[in-house]
Amino acid sequence: MRRTPAAIGSAIFFAVAPGSVAGLGPWLITRWRVSDLPDGLTWAEIPLRVxxxxxxxxxxxxLIHAFVRFVAEGAGxxxxxxxxxHLVIGGLYRYVRNPMYVGVLSAIIGQALLLSQFGLFWYAAAVFLAFFLFVRMHEEPALRRTFGTAYDEYRMAVPGWLPRLRPWSG
Known part of the structure; x- marks a missing residue:
């Protein structure tokens, strides 16, 4: 796939997939309203909001970094x-195999803290479960079929969800 169509396709997918899960989903749950706390905002809550x-x-x-890597490095x-x-293993992918999913989850958890809408933690847990199952049942087998031993080596060296401290140099 050429880079221009890949960039257009990635931009559309960015708006639809992460935009829906990390943006529309939390908005539907919270309307992005800050939870009314009984005593108002206290000093202890300010660090959580930050x-x-x-x-x-x-x-x-x-998310933006990961999408750009798919276009620039993966040509897709x-x-x-x-x-x-091409197997995308540069940039943040040297630290964690699923930076997009980690980015989406970070945005959802961040909204929970920022808005004091702790129900979003349940939403984040459900989203994580869906991501985890999708990765295990679809993505990993598809990557193994497409990229073979290169993906197996990468998978063994780079964790799926919690980033490495030092980048993989494979």
Whole structure:
């Protein structure tokens, strides 16, 4: 796949998939309203809100980086209908195999903290379960079929969900 169609496809997929799960889903649950706390905002809650904002911004940055890697390195998209031609193992993929999913989960958890909408933690848990099952049942077998031993080596060296401290140099 050429890079321009891959970039267009990735942008559309970015809006539809992560946009729905990390944006529309939390909005439908919370309408992005800050939870009314009984005593108002206390000093103890300010750090949680700051951490929440940082997690949202970091999650979005991770997503953008991962999508760009698919176009630049993989010559494809993250969408299963237009997969990459090359195994994407650079950038953040040197630390964790699933940075997109980690980014989405970070954005959801960040919104839970930022808005004091702790019901979003349940939503994040359900999203994680769906991601985990999709990765195990679809993505990993498809990557193994497509990229063979290169994917097996990568999978053995780079964790799926909790990033390595040092980048893999495979």
């Amino acid at each position: 951490v929440g904002a940082v997690l949202v911004l970091a999650g979005v940055a991770v 998209t993250p969408a299963p209908v237009a997969p990459p031609e």
